[in-house]
Amino acid sequence: MPVRIKTNGHSKMNVTQDLSFLHLIENASVLVQLVMGLLLLVSLLSWWYIFLKMFAVRQAVKQSEEFEEAFWENPDIGKLYQAVNAKHDKAGSMERIFAAGITEFVKLKKKPGIDSRALMDGTRRAMRAVFQREMDNLESHLSFLATVGSVSPYVGLFGTVWGIMNAFRGLSNVGQATLAHVAPGIAEALVATAMGLFAAIPAVVAYNRYAHDITRLSSRFESFMEEFSNVLQRQP
Amino acid sequence: MNASAYSEPYKLPAGMLALAIHGAFFALIYFGINWRAEPPQGMVVDIWDSLPQAEVVPAKVAPPPVEQADPPKPVEPPKATEPPKSAEPEKPVAPPKADIELAEKKKPKIKPAEIRKPAETKKLAQKKFEAEQAARAEQAAREERAAREEQAAQAERERERARAEQAAAIGKVVDEHKARIIAKIRRNIVMPPDVPDNARAEFEVTLLPGGSVLSAKLVKPSGRDAYDSAVERAIFKAQPLPLPPEVALFNKFREMRLVFKPIE
Numbered sequence: 001m002p003v004r005i006k007t008n009g010h011s012k013m014n015v016t017q018d019l020s021f022l023h024l025i026e027n028a029s030v031l032v033q034l035v036m037g038l039l040l041l042v043s044l045l046s047w048w049y050i051f052l053k054m055f056a057v058r059q060a061v062k063q064s065e066e067f068e069e070a071f072w073e074n075p076d077i078g079k080l081y082q083a084v085n086a087k088h089d090k091a092g093s094m095e096r097i098f099a100a101g102i103t104e105f106v107k108l109k110k111k112p113g114i115d116s117r118a119l120m121d122g123t124r125r126a127m128r129a130v131f132q133r134e135m136d137n138l139e140s141h142l143s144f145l146a147t148v149g150s151v152s153p154y155v156g157l158f159g160t161v162w163g164i165m166n167a168f169r170g171l172s173n174v175g176q177a178t179l180a181h182v183a184p185g186i187a188e189a190l191v192a193t194a195m196g197l198f199a200a201i202p203a204v205v206a207y208n209r210y211a212h213d214i215t216r217l218s219s220r221f222e223s224f225m226e227e228f229s230n231v232l233q234r235q236p
Numbered sequence: 237m238n239a240s241a242y243s244e245p246y247k248l249p250a251g252m253l254a255l256a257i258h259g260a261f262f263a264l265i266y267f268g269i270n271w272r273a274e275p276p277q278g279m280v281v282d283i284w285d286s287l288p289q290a291e292v293v294p295a296k297v298a299p300p301p302v303e304q305a306d307p308p309k310p311v312e313p314p315k316a317t318e319p320p321k322s323a324e325p326e327k328p329v330a331p332p333k334a335d336i337e338l339a340e341k342k343k344p345k346i347k348p349a350e351i352r353k354p355a356e357t358k359k360l361a362q363k364k365f366e367a368e369q370a371a372r373a374e375q376a377a378r379e380e381r382a383a384r385e386e387q388a389a390q391a392e393r394e395r396e397r398a399r400a401e402q403a404a405a406i407g408k409v410v411d412e413h414k415a416r417i418i419a420k421i422r423r424n425i426v427m428p429p430d431v432p433d434n435a436r437a438e439f440e441v442t443l444l445p446g447g448s449v450l451s452a453k454l455v456k457p458s459g460r461d462a463y464d465s466a467v468e469r470a471i472f473k474a475q476p477l478p479l480p481p482e483v484a485l486f487n488k489f490r491e492m493r494l495v496f497k498p499i500e
Binding site: 020043 | 245246247249250251253254255257258261265266269415416419420423
């Protein structure tokens with residue numbers, strides 16, 4: 001007499017077999033879902049800033065190169081100044097430093113009885129002020145990337161720990177603990193860590209890259225300021 | 237040209253790119269990875285209380301070789317006995333002739349001899365031929381028998397394997413439920429203080445269908461009476477013990493030896 005036995009271990013337990021991505025997010029507890037939502041937002045923002053900075057830094061480098069080339073090729077500062085003024089908002093950082101310097105220089109020069117030392121100090125101060133502002137603009141949002149890079153793994157980890165805690169708490173009601181009881185909960189929880197890392201890794205890479213690029217730009221601006229001061233000092 | 241007027245260039249394209257990256261990543265995760273964890277298909281195992289087919293089949297397979305191997309032997313002996321019969325009747329026929337012709341007593345004697353000689357050669361040839369035939373038939377039969385035996389052995393081996401698989405499936409279910417039973421009892425143990433970790437109590441538990449405990453006999457005491465009695469109380473407290481739904485498997489649980497240790 002044949003006796004049919006179904007040796008399907010899962011048939012009796014209410015374990016979801018569908019471990020699809022959406023399912024994992026849906027089944028997670030509210031706090032974990034909140035963490036995931038936060039991380040998604042942060043990730044979106046950080047990628048937005050990454051691209052913003054990428055374009056901005058690339059543009060700044062290109063403009064500086066073009067302006068430096070034009071500056072050293074063209075001995076007529078007056079013409080260069082007019083060209084920079086004509087650009088208005090499209091002028092690059094180095095052009096703005098140049099414009100501020102020459103404006104201050106011309107203004108001070110008109111004052112009667114000013115000595116050359118005071119003239120050069122005033123010009124340099126004006127250029128430095130613009131330089132600081134430009135650097136500030138270039139560095140904007142970089143701190144956000146740094147924060148995302150360092151904090152979002154912890155946020156994700158928090159979500160994961162919370163999710164795993166819940167998964168194990170549920171285990172206490174079950175007499176025979178099997179992996180099938182815990183696995184979905186842990187998988188859900190781990191999604192939070194994955195998202196945290198997904199947000200953090202590009203942010204850290206981008207931060208390092210842009211910080212380096214901006215440092216190089218700043219040293220370039222500073223050397224230009226020194227050189228331009230020399231050029232102005234030579235002016236009659 | 238002041239700070240407040242500063243705005244990052246390419247705000248919109250950057251936003252679009254960020255969205256595109258997330259969209260691409262999500263698509264990769266959603267479509268690129270097969271998330272559906274296929275559960276192992278539920279095995280359906282036939283468990284047989286007795287194996288009627290397995291015992292009938294070899295009986296059917298085995299007899300034919302015997303029947304086919306035997307016939308040549310019974311058929312041959314008659315052939316071998318016939319010629320002597322035909323030769324013997326000549327002997328009685330010859331003596332009467334000799335009695336009638338008294339003078340030629342010797343001749344008739346020789347004649348039978350002469351007659352016998354060709355008969356003997358014929359007999360020998362026939363015997364030789366028959367022996368050859370018999371040998372050939374025997375060899376054929378032997379080969380056939382060997383082939384049959386091999387087939388039967390193979391069938392037997394397959395049957396054995398199937399039986400082993402069935403036994404493994406049963407064993408799995410039995411082990412699972414034994415583990416459950418032990419777990420349920422363990423949960424009911426009220427641990428007395430100061431039980432050493434290596435205490436080991438062995439009980440012989442007799443169950444009734446339905447999972448109630450008929451008797452629990454201490455087979456090997458742990459040496460700690462408090463622990464032994466705690467386990468015994470727990471066995472009765474844990475009633476009904478979890479049994480597999482298949483009634484046919486109850487025989488495996490009727491009498492069990494369960495070992496309890498404070499720490500697993």
